[in-house]
Amino acid sequence: MITKRSARLRHVLVGLVGAVAIAAGSVAAQAANKELKIGFVGVTSGPAAAWGISNVRSMQARAAWINETGGVKIGGTTYDVNIVTFDDQKDPKRAIAGMEKMAQEGIHYVVGPNVDDGAAAVRPVAERNGIIYFPYAFPKALYTKPASNAVLGMVANYQSGPAIYTYLKDKKGVKTVAFIAANESDPLSQRDGGVAAAKALGLKVVSDSVTYQVDTTDFTPVITPVIKTRPDLLVLSGVAPANAPQIIRSARELGFQGLISTETAQDATVLREGAGSLADGFISVGGASTPEIASDAMKEFVARYTKMFGEYNDESNTKVYALEYILETLKANPAAMNDVEAFKTTMDTFSAPNPYMKGDAVLKYVGTSSFGQRRQVAVPLVVNEYRDGKFETLFVAEVD
Amino acid sequence: MEQIIANGLYLGAQYALIALGLTLIFALMNVLNFAHGQLYVIGGFVTYTIYGQLGLPYVVALAATAISLALLGGIIEKFLFRPVIRRSSREESTMLLAAGIAFLLDAIILLVFGEKQRGVPKILNGVLNLDFRLIMPYDRILICGLAIFFITAFILYMQYSKTGRALRALAQDRTAAYLMGVDVERYSMIGFALGAMLAGIVGGLLVTITGVNLGMGGPTSIKAFMMVMIGGAGVISGAIAGGLILGMMESVGLSVFSEYGDVTYLVIFATLMVFLAIRPQGLMGKPWG
Structure with missing residues (x-):
């Protein structure tokens, strides 16, 4: 009886030691990299949820990819990217609350909001708290002086x-x-x-x-x-x-x-299901996932996104870029980690290879013609034509 | 003009079917079911999954949608509304519960079916074109016909079946129906299930025309409430009249006011306010409820 009890106790102890060891290992692994928080404030519920969900999922898929491959190295320190999300429900008041939450968490770089009024509403909060944000909204006042903290995340x-x-x-x-x-x-x-x-x-x-x-x-x-x-x-x-x-x-x-x-930007599956062949010839703006221009990195991004969320959203072709710009700019100037003024200075000269497009396309900040300053990411202007269930590239242009 | 009337009839038939379920639930339980639109959306997604994704015949998908929504309605009534009605006599308790269920269903729809707009292959190809005076795709004509069929079947069921008579008795006077031996709880559940089933059937019909997405629930509920207000809350014929009137007003407004932008619903809401000020019980409702 005593022997049995001792054996059971030994098993329990071994189990406990094992569990502690695994937990300690896990903590050690997590502690290996510092955490870099990037915010997202946008609409992920209600009728317009599709706008923000493709946005935030792009960021989460890319962050998971980066973390899985060892993290991102900025100024000699390696970080795991953590996407902090806030659903503004397409309500400007909620967008303000979301941006305030980002400020409280010490986040300096935020993607979103998705719509004009939300992007305009968060401007004072972002400027007061030293936050650079990447809206998907078109009002020029957000990007022209004296405004300087908003960076247009797509082609207007x-x-x-x-x-x-x-x-x-x-x-x-x-x-x-x-x-x-x-x-x-x-x-x-x-x-x-x-x-x-x-x-x-x-x-x-x-x-x-x-x-x-x-x-x-x-x-x-x-x-x-x-x-x-x-x-x-x-x-x-x-x-x-x-x-x-x-x-x-x-x-x-x-x-x-x-x-x-x-x-x-549109989604080919949605067009196919909703309009079938009636949508053939429909022209829309896309990103870089069409076979003609997509790089291997873009193909891997699509595959990872699909694996992570079950289905890809073609809107993400344009929304994959904002996080990439933030990280690459921080890599170019590590002082910008906690100093958005350093980030702004770097934007004027920043240039890095565009990983998502074939050829020699580069990531750079543009917008001089439209806003008088570089406050727009240089997403390729890819004009697509929908045909037989997929997009085909009609032409590619650049925005200055 | 032919096009406007045809559009109005088509919209009206759909709307009437949506409003029927809502007014039935209100009549039986005095519950304003704010989640009615979400039930419609779930119906659309169930049909999408069975017909659009699994490739089973449309009739099978529609039948499965009706059954699954009836089950869902029964569960909602039994496990959510019934305990609240039993414990609280305040009407706002069920209103808050209904609103909570609407949010819950929205979240579940997002998790299960995703954020994208979904559509299914056309159930009928071809377009009726009368010298461009009237253009109507055949699938719309079919869906309109099916909506009228389901409305007629519902009325006949309510009129001549034992369950229908019990439901009508319950709607007229809950206490008297109980004293006459009607199993109030059982028929309340059946009524709620029937209302949910009607919402699901409309979703299953319209997914073939308009597709479905998670954002459709709230606006559908609002339109359903408008129809019920126009026709008179808790009155079956009123819901049908309300649906047809709203459909026709929408069709006429979108044509007549197209030059002035999106003012159709502004005019409809203004007209509704004046109408309700004059006749708060709606066209066929009774002033005493």
């Missing part, structure tokens, strides 16, 4: 629109254009920018007043008056990926045979 519609319209005018003979937008600040401002760009190029705008509620589910009644104007090109200004296939489908079913385009 007033940059991509003229390039797309010029291409379609020259190559496809487009002469008339109609615009439709959701009744929200982002799509409306994008529509106004698009209308101005189209007019400047000599295109005739035949309809620009039709708008729809963001929660519209049936677009046939909405789009009918626009189709009656028979434009050569129908522009879906600032269209959400959830709405694009439905609008395309309604337009095609109503007999529209012209071109359809947008200046926002």
Whole structure:
């Protein structure tokens, strides 16, 4: 009896020692690298969740990849990247609370918010607390002096629109254009920018007043008056990926045979499921995952993202970049770890190879033409055409 | 004009079916089910999974959607609403519970089905085109027909079946129905399940046309409440009338006011406010409830 009890006790003790050893090992492994917190403040719930989820998942997939391969080395110290997230529910008040949370956690670099009003609302908090943030919002006031803490994380519609319209005018003979937008600040401002760009190029705008509620589910009644104007090109200004296939489908079913385009990023699976072959020829802005330009690193990113979350989102083609820019800039100037002024100084001269594109593309800060200072990441302006369930690159351009 | 009427009828048939489930639950239990839109979204996702992903026939997917949503509705009534109604006589308790369930279902939808818009292959190809005066894809016509079929079946079921009679008795006077031997708890659960099933069926029908995403729940609930307010809360015929009126107003408004931007719902809401000020019980509701 005593022997049995002793044996059981010995087993328990061995188990405990083993568990302690594993725990200690784990702590030691974690303690090997310091932690670098990067924030995300954006919308990850509700009707616009798709905007922010593709954003934050891009960051999480990239951070996991970096951490798995030993971390990121900045100024002789190796860090594991920890993404701290905050769901602002597309509410400017919540976005402010999110940015304040980032400040309390001592975070100096934040990706987001995803929309115009949120990005404008967080500006005072970011400037007061020494935070550089990378919004996906287009108001120029965020990026022009005296503002200096916001860095546009993508190509703005007033940059991509003229390039797309010029291409379609020259190559496809487009002469008339109609615009439709959701009744929200982002799509409306994008529509106004698009209308101005189209007019400047000599295109005739035949309809620009039709708008729809963001929660519209049936677009046939909405789009009918626009189709009656028979434009050569129908522009879906600032269209959400959830709405694009439905609008395309309604337009095609109503007999529209012209071109359809947008200046926002879309997802091929969503288009295929929602509109099928009716979406063939749809033109949108993408990132760098099309076979023609994607590097091996981009392919691995897509594979890792898919493995981590079950399904890739093509919107992430553009959203993979912000974290890369933050880390590469910090590597270029380690003093910027806790000093955003050093980060700003580095932005003027920063240059690093673009890991996601084939060829000699580089990461650099641009925006001099649009904002008078380098406050935009140089995401390649990749214009895609959807066909047979996938995107094909129509042309690639650069933003200065 | 033909196009506007056709769009209005199509929208109205869908809306009426959505409102039926909501008004049934209200009539039976005096519960404002803010999660009705989320049940509609789950219905869409179930059909998407079975028809769009697994490739089973659409009829099977629709039947499975109806059954699964009825089960979900029954579970929600039995384990969430029933204990709250038993313990609290305050109406706001069930309202808060319904709102909480809506948030919970939204979170579950996001976790299970993801953030993306989802769609399924068309169930019918081709478009009816009458010299561009009226353009209507055949699948819309079919879905409209199915919605009218389900509305008719629901009315007949309520009118002539034993369960329907019990539910109507419950809606008219809960206490009297109990005293007459109606198993109030059982029929409350059946009624809630039926309401959830109707929401799921609409989701299953419309996923073939509009697709589905997790953000559709809240706006669908709001529209359903508008229809119920127009027609009269707790009145079956009122829900149908409310749905048809809202569908027609939306179709006419989007055509007439297209030049002035997105003012259709502004006009609808303003009209609704004036209407409710004059007739707060709705078209067919009774002033005493």
